[in-house]
Amino acid sequence: xxxxxxxxxxxxxxxxxxxxxxxxxxxxxxxxxxxxxxxxxxxxxxxxxxxxxxxxxxxxxxxxxxxxxxxxxxxxxxxxxxxxxxxxxxxxxxxxxxxxxxxxxxxxxxxxxxxxxxxxxxxxxxxxxxxxxxxxxxxxxxxxxxxxxxxxxxxxxxxxxxxxxxxxxxxxxxxxxxxxxxxxxxxxxxxxxxxxxxxxxxxxxxxxxxxxxxxxxxxxxxxxxxxxxxxxxxxxxxxxxxxxxxxxxxxxxxxxxxxxxxx
Amino acid sequence: xxxxxxxxxxxxxxxxxxxxxxxxxxxxxxxxxxxxxxxxxxxxxxxxxxxxxxxxxxxxxxxxxxxxxxxxxxxxxxxxxxxxxxxxxxxxxxxxxxxxxxxxxxxxxxxxxxxxxxxxxxxxxxxxxxxxxxxxxxxxxxxxxxxxxxxxxxxxxxxxxxxxxxxxxxxxxxxxxxxxxxxxxxxxxxxxxxxxxxxxxxxxxxxxxxxxxxxxxxxxxxxxxxxxxxxxxxxxxxxxxxxxxxxxxxxxxxxxxxxxxxxxxxxxxxxxxxxxxxxxxxxxxxxxxxxxxxxxxxxxxxxxxxxxxxxxxxxxxxxxxxxxxxxxxxxxxxxxxxxxxxxxxxxxxxxxxxxxxxxxxxxxxxxxxxxxxxxxxxxxxxxxxxxxxxxxxxxxxxxxxxxxxxxxxxxxxxxxxxxxxxxxxxxxxxxxxxxxxxxxxxxxxxxxxxxxxxxxxxxxxxxxxxxxxxxxxxxxxxxxxxx
Numbered sequence: 001x002x003x004x005x006x007x008x009x010x011x012x013x014x015x016x017x018x019x020x021x022x023x024x025x026x027x028x029x030x031x032x033x034x035x036x037x038x039x040x041x042x043x044x045x046x047x048x049x050x051x052x053x054x055x056x057x058x059x060x061x062x063x064x065x066x067x068x069x070x071x072x073x074x075x076x077x078x079x080x081x082x083x084x085x086x087x088x089x090x091x092x093x094x095x096x097x098x099x100x101x102x103x104x105x106x107x108x109x110x111x112x113x114x115x116x117x118x119x120x121x122x123x124x125x126x127x128x129x130x131x132x133x134x135x136x137x138x139x140x141x142x143x144x145x146x147x148x149x150x151x152x153x154x155x156x157x158x159x160x161x162x163x164x165x166x167x168x169x170x171x172x173x174x175x176x177x178x179x180x181x182x183x184x185x186x187x188x189x190x191x192x193x194x195x196x197x198x199x200x201x202x203x204x205x206x207x208x209x210x211x212x213x214x215x216x217x218x219x220x221x222x223x224x225x226x227x228x229x230x231x232x233x234x235x236x237x238x239x240x241x242x243x244x245x246x247x248x249x250x251x252x253x254x255x256x257x258x259x260x261x262x263x
Numbered sequence: 264x265x266x267x268x269x270x271x272x273x274x275x276x277x278x279x280x281x282x283x284x285x286x287x288x289x290x291x292x293x294x295x296x297x298x299x300x301x302x303x304x305x306x307x308x309x310x311x312x313x314x315x316x317x318x319x320x321x322x323x324x325x326x327x328x329x330x331x332x333x334x335x336x337x338x339x340x341x342x343x344x345x346x347x348x349x350x351x352x353x354x355x356x357x358x359x360x361x362x363x364x365x366x367x368x369x370x371x372x373x374x375x376x377x378x379x380x381x382x383x384x385x386x387x388x389x390x391x392x393x394x395x396x397x398x399x400x401x402x403x404x405x406x407x408x409x410x411x412x413x414x415x416x417x418x419x420x421x422x423x424x425x426x427x428x429x430x431x432x433x434x435x436x437x438x439x440x441x442x443x444x445x446x447x448x449x450x451x452x453x454x455x456x457x458x459x460x461x462x463x464x465x466x467x468x469x470x471x472x473x474x475x476x477x478x479x480x481x482x483x484x485x486x487x488x489x490x491x492x493x494x495x496x497x498x499x500x501x502x503x504x505x506x507x508x509x510x511x512x513x514x515x516x517x518x519x520x521x522x523x524x525x526x527x528x529x530x531x532x533x534x535x536x537x538x539x540x541x542x543x544x545x546x547x548x549x550x551x552x553x554x555x556x557x558x559x560x561x562x563x564x565x566x567x568x569x570x571x572x573x574x575x576x577x578x579x580x581x582x583x584x585x586x587x588x589x590x591x592x593x594x595x596x597x598x599x600x601x602x603x604x605x606x607x608x609x610x611x612x613x614x615x616x617x618x619x620x621x622x623x624x625x626x627x628x629x630x631x632x633x634x635x636x637x638x639x640x641x642x643x644x645x646x647x648x649x650x651x652x653x654x655x656x657x658x659x660x661x662x663x664x665x666x667x668x669x670x671x672x673x674x675x676x677x678x679x680x681x682x683x684x685x686x687x688x689x690x691x692x693x694x695x696x697x698x699x700x701x702x703x704x705x706x707x708x709x710x711x712x713x714x715x716x717x718x719x720x721x722x723x724x725x726x727x728x729x730x731x732x733x734x735x736x737x738x739x740x741x742x743x744x745x746x
Contacts, residue, residue: 104706105710105736105741106738106740107740108740108742110744151743156736157717206710207709211706
């Protein structure tokens with residue numbers, strides 16, 4: 001009934017770039033696997049994070065507030081060539097303030113987080129090393145698929161409800177530097193070009209009046225700076241606090257804690 | 264030679280001279296009378312003593328006047344337009360449509376065989392309005408046409424009547440828009456139920472209307488010189504009763520209806536209209552006697568549907584009137600307007616009986632019943648399965664023509680009737696159309712039907728339809744909050 005809103009221009013080139021990097025690294029790793037197998041270190045653990053990022057949803061700007069609990073696996077010096085981090089878990093994404101004004105009855109979404117699945121991965125490769133500093137490239141990809149959530153429009157004289165269904169993805173590529181001057185811990189800094197895209201779909205049904213609006217989501221600013229610390233609590237346990245700041249929004253900040261077991 | 268003799272004979276006869284003199288005198292008196300009438304009509308519209316007096320009165324600071332004094336200066340119109348006892352169709356005209364396979368030439372040849380006095384084709388609807396000849400009656404011609412195999416349908420030209428009782432001024436007297444409850448400042452000072460109103464003030468925070476969305480008021484015309492309407496009427500419209508381009512209101516009803524829809528709002532005087540910024544297109548299809556013919560409505564529907572002025576076009580048509588009979592040409596004209604994306608709003612009628620036409624054409628029209636200051640359905644309001652929604656219809660304050668306003672009174676009146684209910688819905692439809700021009704007519708009709716406050720029996724009923732309209736529920740963003 002309504003013209004669907006065009007999805008925001010997705011950063012497909014960025015995804016392709018990341019995929020390309022991943023393919024190159026993976027193929028390099030496989031070719032070098034036999035000679036470097038012994039040097040790979042595997043870590044596995046839990047990670048929890050909060051994530052606030054300014055996004056543009058059509059004409060209005062809002063903050064995507066997301067919290068997640070992840071199962072994380074990290075391979076350091078995989079195949080003697082690069083580091084790989086993969087994760088999957090549950091996420092709650094909150095897009096309060098999204099206004100669906102193309103629907104017959106405009107919906108102002110203020111209902112908080114919508115649960116969903118989140119998964120992704122990160123690859124990094126150090127290319128240059130001084131006595132205490134290590135410089136390298138990194139790329140990561142995260143995808144969230146929200147579960148559909150129903151809300152009843154209670155004041156209507158006829159049955160009325162809306163269904164909300166968000167999804168988003170984020171891809172980043174950038175540089176990192178780590179400081180290896182400490183004995184049991186290692187601070188690091190990451191500067192990335194990060195794109196976020198997605199849709200927030202709202203379906204409205206009031207008796208036999210039905211319509212759907214897709215709100216395209218797009219990051220408010222593409223640069224992110226993260227500061228983190230790999231802290232070895234024991235020989236086998238690593239604790240990683242991390243704080244990230246995004247440009248383009250006052251509330252664009254994220255933080256996470258990872259507890260990883262080495263085996 | 265013969266002619267000369269005849270003239271000499273006539274002039275010798277004084278009778279001939281006397282007859283000629285009398286004819287000349289009669290013609291002179293008739294001409295003088297027409298001149299006086301014409302001058303009076305012009306004066307009434309532009310600068311009659313009554314108008315001037317009221318303009319002066321209207322400009323004064325009435326806010327300091329006590330409510331009781333002010334109420335005394337607002338006219339109360341107690342005429343409820345209900346079913347008349349006479350014939351419900353024209354004694355001169357019928358509406359006939361021929362089968363589509365016939366050419367115009369063929370249909371006109373057939374028509375001429377019935378020796379009509381005159382006929383004309385209503386464009387788009389492709390039906391003829393036929394004025395029957397002096398040798399026959401409407402009934403005879405109708406019967407003959409109905410038995411003609413080339414005729415698709417032939418119907419009497421039914422009578423329309425107004426569905427209102429207007430009354431008149433100032434926002435605090437407009438309980439229909441914002442009802443504070445308690446003792447209301449309307450005639451009889453009844454006690455009202457708080458929020459038994461259309462909740463327009465909340466809706467105005469989000470939508471005030473688009474000036475390019477026109478609401479065609481097909482009625483008795485509109486007083487386009489009225490201070491609360493002068494900036495809101497896009498043109499002098501069209502008069503289908505007198506067949507000219509001046510839809511001036513000589514009855515009062517249309518001006519009252521137009522004021523409810525679109526009186527100039529937030530201008531420090533007069534009343535507020537529902538569709539704050541939308542404009543009015545007047546079409547006169549009802550005469551000063553409060554009656555009109557179906558064919559005028561049919562023609563006006565087509566005219567309004569085709570009307571454009573720059574970027575402005577008709578988005579809503581209000582019909583605070585109705586007749587008892589269904590009519591295929593009327594249905595076709597409604598369909599024509601509906602298919603052009605126009606929301607059609609009609610009053611159900613004031614007889615306490617079945618819903619009138621065109622409101623009864625459920626597929627194309629929103630049929631509006633009347634409620635009061637307590638959210639009770641007005642006892643005069645017609646009912647039936649076609650009723651879609653209700654809107655305030657009792658003691659509604661709106662504009663009244665300057666030329667009809669008596670000295671000492673304000674150019675406003677209180678009136679009651681479903682005629683007053685329909686324009687609340689028409690204004691509401693214009694606001695939706697302004698805010699969301701991409702919506703289809705059917706969607707707008709559904710929004711209006713599904714967003715009211717349920718009054719009367721729970722759920723939809725034949726008296727209030729889905730309930731009394733609630734503009735706020737439809738126009739203010741619905742906030743979904745975490746529970």
